[in-house]
Amino acid sequence: MSYIDAFAVAVPTENKALYIEHAKLAGDIFKEYGATKILEAWGDDVPEGEVTSFPMAVKAKENETVVFSIAFWPSKEVRDTAWKKVMEDPRMQENENPMPFDGKPLIYGGFVPMLEL
Known part of the structure; x- marks a missing residue:
């Protein structure tokens, strides 16, 4: 069964282009x-x-805009295996891919889809 991670964060509106680079x-x-x-x-x-x-x-x-992000995974097992690798990947570190926002109030959660229309 598929699985999703959802994130919400406030990004300084002036950092939209930087956020897009970070997100890519x-x-x-x-x-x-x-x-x-x-x-x-x-x-x-x-x-x-x-x-x-x-x-x-x-x-x-x-001066901030709310951004909502979703990562879709084929299963929770794939996500759980990948998550550790993603977090350890050097490209995800602040010096390689700085966050153009304050990550402290970021909201995050993993969800099991229950209805798709």
Whole structure:
């Protein structure tokens, strides 16, 4: 059964081009280790909430845009095997592929798809 990793993070709006470069390299590495597809989405209509919202969840500042990313894997087993390799890959290190955002409020989780239409 397929598996997905989802990420949400606030990126300084002025760093959009840098984020795209960062995401391309990271995405290529994920795919090299078995991901079947990477989706990167730049926030366009992401409202502020009163109780919860994407901007609140990632502590987005006024000059930041929420980015939502998904990595698709053929199975959780492939993802679990790949994840350690991805994190140890020198190309993922800060000196090789610096994050153009503050990674502390990044939200991440692995999910088992339950419905696809």
